[in-house]
Amino acid sequence: MNAQGLVLDESISTLPSDIIENIIWRLPTEEIIRASILSKEWRYSWSKVPKAAFYEDFFDDESINENQLPVIEQEFENPPSEMKNMSKRCKFFDAIRQFLLQHQGPLIDFTLSTRLSGTTIDWVEIDQILLHLSRKNTVKKLRLSSPCDMPLSIFSFHQLTDLCLSNCGIYDAPTFNGFGSLKTLCLEHVNIHKPALMHILSNNPLLKSFTMLTGDYCSIQIIDEDEYGTIDELFQFLNVIEHLTLTVWEIECLCRGVVPRKLATALVHLKSLRLEGMSFLINNWLLIFILMIRSSPNLEKLTLEMKDLPWMNFDNSLYSVTMRDCSDIWLEHLIELEIENSDDTRHLLEFARLILAKSPILKKLRLKVVTLKLVNDLLSSPPASRMVEIVGFHGGKDHVIFRSHKSVSGS
Template identity: 40%
Template sequence: MDRISRLPVGVIETILCLLPIQEAARTSILSKEWRYHWIKIPKLVFIEDQFQVSTDRAELSVSNKPSKRRKKAKRSKFFHAICQVLLIHEGPIHEFTLEMQVDNSCVDIDHILLHLSKKNTVKMLKLELDDMYDGYRLPFSFFSFRQVTEMYLYDCTLFHDPSSYEFPCLTTLYLRRISTYDKTLIRLLSSCPSLKRLSLHSDGATIIGCGGSTIVDLFECLPLIEYLSVRLYTVECFKPERLPKKLPTTLVHLKCLRMKFFCFSHKHGLPFLVPLIRSSPNLEKLQLVMEDIDWPDEEDFGSFTLEDYSDIMFEHLNELEIIHFGDTENELDFVKLVLAKSPVLKKVRINPHRCIDEDEAAEILKILVCDCTPCASHVVDISVGKF
């Protein structure tokens, strides 16, 4: 018996989990001892682009690109392989990943999710379903994954809302281009009492605001949130209202805040960011990914001044990062504010907009270092440049 075969079963399963599922299956021919190892691995990953099938050369088009017929045949074999694996699999499935393009194959995905929900052992579910049109409509079996702790949904739609459901163990939720109603999203978040990490990368084009939900309603669903990544345009999905100076719900657990497509001149920029910061007393990391386009004709929704936000304090902030920094007056003043109001800040990273050259980046760094040294001498790492 070889050395690898003498390894503990748990170690062998870990090794097999690192292999593509087809390669893991091929280990069954190594020996009798290896014949059934792969059907017990708890992590299953199916990626359509990496799925290999043996085909006749005659099926290839002249341009060496898959024909519709060949693509359909490959899709059929892909689903057949998934079903075969699920049928012979023994033991719990803790992690399940499916990455593919969606067309009229949704019924096959429905069957897969139904099978997994009946096992009720999945702790990490990832559905990356590339569909630029309607998106994959999540079936009712989706609400049966009560043991799931991590969920990643790409290009999915969620428009039905069962009267009663809950994801009691879910701590991490990643939503990208998910199509739903504002009230359904609020209902989903409310059903996750243990949620600590949320990435909400959708906007008004996918989240339909018809239920009268507000941003305040959104944050009331996140009492335990520790990590929050959200697009600025998500704000447009909710009922327009003047945000309070501070949110009614204090996000005492929030340690990391990431804002994508942020813009100080956008009408929802500062009115959304500032109350959120005021309501996050224990924030440790702040990252702003600025809108990476030029805004020469953008309406001025009010200039940023230090006096307007003199009450803000970043008591626990130790890292600030701004990506696509545009060197506008508002952006520079905001950095100065953070430097002045962050007594434990250690690291500042400024990634300039593509239109800013090295000389301009050096000038920005000079301004920050010279102007803010008296109030930010504790900062040990401040850099401006491409990284």
Template identity: 40%
Template sequence: MKAKRLSKAPRLDRLTTLPQTIIEVILCLLPIEEAARTSILSREWRYKWTTIPKLEFDESTFETSTKEITVKELRCKLFGAIHQVLLLRQAPILDFTLSIYTHHKCYEIDQIILHLSRNHNVKKITLDFWPKNSYPLPLSFFSLHHLTHLYLQYCDFDHEPTFNGFGNLTSLSLSRPSISRKSLLHLLSNCPSLKSFRLFIDYEEFYGHERPNIMELFKSLPVIEHLTTWGYIAPLFVIDSAPQELPTSLIHLKYFCFEQMGIVNRDGYSFGLTFLLVLLKCSPNLERIKLEVDTDEDFDKGTLKLEEYSVIFENYSDVWLEHLNELKIQHFRNFNPELELVKFILARSPNLKKVILITWINNKNEELELLNVLSHAARASRVEIVVENLWTESDSDDYEDV
């Protein structure tokens, strides 16, 4: 007897049967052009990509290795794709990213921002520009009142700060902005929910001759929890004689990151160290500190004016870090001011659990001597000290409980 041929079972499309929210998460992981190509899979997939809440456009992804195109052609291709995507949208845009090389005037970007401000309650915007001149933000940008996260690189705030602020903004990153003292303070003061702030700015990027001082900066950040900045701002914000009592306290600050911090300066004085100590003084609930020391490897230790550093530490001898549990210092060179800073924190942190020193020390005996010095330093708690060597490919496991 012949066996009956079984009918071919229909193929089960497990991906299509997933909930729409799961499909959107998957599509958000793809570049936007790849997500759009899923429309050819089937009739069910034709418009699924038009509802993803996150859009990311990167000029570099539009470059092609098979055909050389001019900058103008590349720009037309990019903005053509953006406008097409925006035209086909069938759901709100919550997260928008644009990475592009800009000129001083870029009206296409103005139109995109205007569209977002009128048609979508965007929560997160990233404008990552690489310009010869900073991109001037249009007035429509300040109508994005639903923003909770904002990242701006090389953007120009060249206008009077008259907007009412971003009441829902919790995270702000300003990298190399062109801005005046008045505009910066107005912006920060009108973000009452700001909990995370990252500021990278140079002296020449401030408009006019006025610079905000450290008191004004801290006063504008009443509920800040995470603060990241870099060493080049220290001379801008630290006045000649930093006050012992500041008009405000950063009672909510839990994490501070100081990149390219100049503890050791060629003139023997450190605005970076003063900025750090002032911040420690008014941050009683700080839990984690991360410092990236920026010191020239050819620096002559003999030029240090150690008495000036001693005076700085003495001025802040009443600092007490009750809640600090971790200190991490990158590019540690074991210069005296760096070592004194570690000892200063050890003696004033009763709940400190771990100190991580990532060093340029290329000498085992010097590493052991460093651990020995710290093991005999005054301390307020039992601390694990880890020394990791940047000269080796793998991190060193040398550590000592003290």
């Protein structure tokens, strides 16, 4: 639905206010403002919507006429592209300011996404926007994506339950006592100083879901050699986490030395674990993975996003030694295992067979590519579960390759 698809007639003006609000609240933010011209009854309905999302990539400034252009731009018949981009950026932030100034009532859900910029305008504008929102003290869900150092005003929100930051930097340890109500924290491609990360995690005791994804590099900044510590330092603040998503080398970045056999503080509340950038061929990463599942006794879903590293030379003997180290693992609550993007069939098969043998209530094994030969190889050793599906997924759909309704071992 969009504002242009709404027909302007007398029936619009006679709609009950609750229906008008219901229609308005389902529109994207830019369409909400456009809808305000349909009738006088609609004119200020947008100002009460509890959520707003501003994406610079999709910002349309065509409604601004020539007389509203900045003076410096009006002086050029064909302004340079850099000047046009800067002008559009200024209009984008001006539109946000106007929205916030005219908005009435609580604003619960707010999203802001800006593009790459070589100026400091992002930092100044975002700081002002965050200060305005924090004074309202109503925002519970906040999503920010901007290639700049995040202003410390981000830590002035006390009602947040969900915070997602991406493509930014956090280098100063905030002097705050936590968000108080934060349950979900997502950091995607965020360069962050280790003390700042530790401070944030240690001051949010209600955190239930934590995501930290980076891509092909480690985003945790270690400034001083003394900052290197142990894996236990990270997970001591995540002992109440229920859903955890990490890039495996982020864990490795936090410490130097031997990977412990088990975490000092078990992740007894963890139900869902997703590890990205995983490889069965790097011994230290495999040790970290085994540490995670050994320390998560109540795990229900395990997802591995594999990273193939064909340019590296590996000692395959290390893998077998590490797999034998799993003899004490028993995943009594695991229901689903998903392995994405693995072309390493040999080690995938060995690992999947191990999980099948150690998961008595496993219901689904999802693999990107499944052949009948692979299924037969997997079942060469009896699975522990009485009911298990082996599923291949591609094209966004699951394709059941094998389904068992009784224990192969007869137990």
